[in-house]
Amino acid sequence: MQFKKTVLRLALILVPVSGFAQTTFLGRGDKQEIILDRLEIKAQRDSILNSSKTKPYSRESYVDAVRSYLKRDLVSANLTGVDEYYLESLLKNNIEWLPEEERAKYESKKPVWNTFYKYPAGLYETHSKDFDLVINPMLNFGMMKEGGNDQRLFYNSRGVSFRGRIARRIGFAGSITDNQERNPVYVQDWMNERQAVPGAGYYKDFKAAGGVDYFDARGYMTFGVTKYIDVTFGYDKNFIGNGQRSLFLSDFGNNYLFLKLNTRIWKLNYQNIFMELHHAYQRGGDQLLGKKYAAMHHLDVDVTKWLNIGLFEGVVFGRPNRFEFGYLVPIIFLRSVERNAGSADNSVVGLDFKANIAKTAQLYGQLMLDEFKLSEMTNGNGWWANKFGYQLGAKYIDAFTIKNLDLQLEWNRVRPFTYSHNDSIANYSHYNQPLAHPLMANFNEFTGVLRYRPLPKFMFEGRVMFYTQGLDSTADVNYGSNLFLPNTFGRSSDYGYNIGSGWKTDAALANLLLSYELKENLFIDANLLMRKQRYAAPPSFPTKSATVFSLGVRWNMARRDFWF
Numbered sequence: 001m002q003f004k005k006t007v008l009r010l011a012l013i014l015v016p017v018s019g020f021a022q023t024t025f026l027g028r029g030d031k032q033e034i035i036l037d038r039l040e041i042k043a044q045r046d047s048i049l050n051s052s053k054t055k056p057y058s059r060e061s062y063v064d065a066v067r068s069y070l071k072r073d074l075v076s077a078n079l080t081g082v083d084e085y086y087l088e089s090l091l092k093n094n095i096e097w098l099p100e101e102e103r104a105k106y107e108s109k110k111p112v113w114n115t116f117y118k119y120p121a122g123l124y125e126t127h128s129k130d131f132d133l134v135i136n137p138m139l140n141f142g143m144m145k146e147g148g149n150d151q152r153l154f155y156n157s158r159g160v161s162f163r164g165r166i167a168r169r170i171g172f173a174g175s176i177t178d179n180q181e182r183n184p185v186y187v188q189d190w191m192n193e194r195q196a197v198p199g200a201g202y203y204k205d206f207k208a209a210g211g212v213d214y215f216d217a218r219g220y221m222t223f224g225v226t227k228y229i230d231v232t233f234g235y236d237k238n239f240i241g242n243g244q245r246s247l248f249l250s251d252f253g254n255n256y257l258f259l260k261l262n263t264r265i266w267k268l269n270y271q272n273i274f275m276e277l278h279h280a281y282q283r284g285g286d287q288l289l290g291k292k293y294a295a296m297h298h299l300d301v302d303v304t305k306w307l308n309i310g311l312f313e314g315v316v317f318g319r320p321n322r323f324e325f326g327y328l329v330p331i332i333f334l335r336s337v338e339r340n341a342g343s344a345d346n347s348v349v350g351l352d353f354k355a356n357i358a359k360t361a362q363l364y365g366q367l368m369l370d371e372f373k374l375s376e377m378t379n380g381n382g383w384w385a386n387k388f389g390y391q392l393g394a395k396y397i398d399a400f401t402i403k404n405l406d407l408q409l410e411w412n413r414v415r416p417f418t419y420s421h422n423d424s425i426a427n428y429s430h431y432n433q434p435l436a437h438p439l440m441a442n443f444n445e446f447t448g449v450l451r452y453r454p455l456p457k458f459m460f461e462g463r464v465m466f467y468t469q470g471l472d473s474t475a476d477v478n479y480g481s482n483l484f485l486p487n488t489f490g491r492s493s494d495y496g497y498n499i500g501s502g503w504k505t506d507a508a509l510a511n512l513l514l515s516y517e518l519k520e521n522l523f524i525d526a527n528l529l530m531r532k533q534r535y536a537a538p539p540s541f542p543t544k545s546a547t548v549f550s551l552g553v554r555w556n557m558a559r560r561d562f563w564f
Helices: 002-014 032-043 059-073 081-092 100-106 185-194 334-340 374-379
Strands: 124-127 131-146 153-166 170-182 203-205 211-224 229-236 256-265 268-278 291-302 307-317 346-357 361-371 387-396 405-414 443-455 458-471 503-519 522-535 544-555
Touching: 032 059, 032 081, 032 361, 059 081, 081 100, 081 443, 153 544, 185 544
Parallel strands: none
Antiparallel strands: 124 131, 131 153, 131 544, 153 170, 170 211, 203 211, 211 229, 229 256, 256 268, 268 291, 291 307, 307 346, 346 361, 361 387, 387 405, 405 443, 443 458, 458 503, 503 522, 522 544
C-alpha cells in the first residue's frame, strides 16, 4: 500500500500543467509487431524505428515513424506488396494518430447503424479535438486434441479493450477478459509445479481436473512531462530485448503495478521501471499475498545509425510494509544504492546490442550478470556464484531473396543459480513465475522461427526449440535451476556446478501455425504442436511426449502460446 501511494504521488507530481501529446501502446503479440520489425531492418538508419528494445511499442512514435519513412524512402524502401498491405493496416489500427486530413481515406463506406465500424479496425471510434476513444471486443476461442489424452482441451477468452486520449495531454488504455482453459498435459504439469497459470494471476479450478478459470484486467495512463519525457502508470507487463526471449525482463508472467519513465533525446533512449510484485506463495484460501519490489533501468545509445548498444540494471528486494526510497532515483547505478543499504538485495546488471545490416538482417544479444568473480571464472571449477547468462540471435528478412520469408535463430544460455537469492523473497520472480526466461536457470536453449506471408492475410509460421537443463534430483538437493529455492539451500559443495549439472533433461518442441485474417483483426488459426522431453532417470520415469492439434478463432487478441 505504501508503494502504491508513493508511485501515485510521484506520477501526479510529474503530470504537467500544460502537457504534451500522449501515446498509448501496441499490445504484445499484435500482428503489427511483425511489420515494424521488418521495417526497422529495411530502414536501418531510422532513429525511432531503432528504439525497439523496450516494449510494448508506442503507437504515436511508430505511426509517425512509418508515415515519415513512407514519404521519405518509398521509392528505395524495397517494400513488398504484403509489406504495403500491413503498413496500411497499421495506419487503419491507429486512426487517432493520423492528421485529420488523412483519416477520411480510411472511413467505412457503410458503417453499421451509422455508429459502429466507422473505421474498419474499431467497433466504436470517436475522434474530436479534445477526445479520442476506441472500443473493441476481444475473443479467443478454440478446441485442442492431444494424442493419448482423453481430456477435453480448450481455451475460451472474452472481453473488451479500450484506449484513447483526453485533450491530447493524457493517454489511457485498458482491457478486461474472462478466461477458462484446459491445456495440454505438459502445461498442466508446469501449473501444478509452480501453482500458477502462465501469464496470469489469481485463478480458480474449473470443472474437471486440469481446467482453470481466471480474470485478467490491465490498464494504464500516460502523461507528458516535457517533449522528451513520458510517464506511464499502470498495471500491465513490459519487455526488454529484441529476441523471442529476454534475460532482463520478459512478459511471460503475470501483470504488475508499475511506474515507467521514458526519456528520449538526441541518440539516447532511457527507461526507468519501478514495480510492485508478489513473492512466492502457496495456494490456499483467501489471503493477503506478500509484497516485494523491483527497480530497473535500461539505457539505449545509438552508437551509429545502424548499431545500438544498451546498458541494463535491476534490483529486486523485499521490505516489511515499505519501499526502499533510494531506488526511486532514476539515475543509473542502483548497485551503489544497494551497497549503501547493506547489500542485502538481489541486483543484476546487463549489456545488450543490436545491429541492422544491409537492410536485410539484424544481429542482437544480451549479457546478464547476476554475480561473478573473475578469478573463479578463469579457474573453471564451476563455482556456484558465477551467475550469468547470455543471448545471441539473428533475424534475416526476405531470406534467400524470397519475399516475405523471415528467419530468426536464437541461443540462450544461463548458468546455475542465476536469478536466485539467499532468501525466497528477493528472487527474480513475480506471482510464482520468473520475471525473465521461463526456464529460469541452468539451461542451454536454441530456438528458431520461420515465418512466411506469401499473400496478404495469410501466414505460415514454424517454430522449433531445443534445450538441455539440469534439474534437482530430490527435494533436498539444489542444482540451481529453480530460482525459487534460496541459493544457500541444498548445496553440498561450492564447486562443480555447470550447465546441465544435476538431473539432466533434454526437450524438443516444434510448432506449425497456419493463420488467416478473415477481416481486420479477426483470425482463424490452425496449430500443430509436438513436444518431447527425455530425462536421464531410471526407466520408472518415462519420456514425456505430446502431440496437440488446435483450431480456433480470435478477434482483437494475440495468440496464447506455451513456449517452454
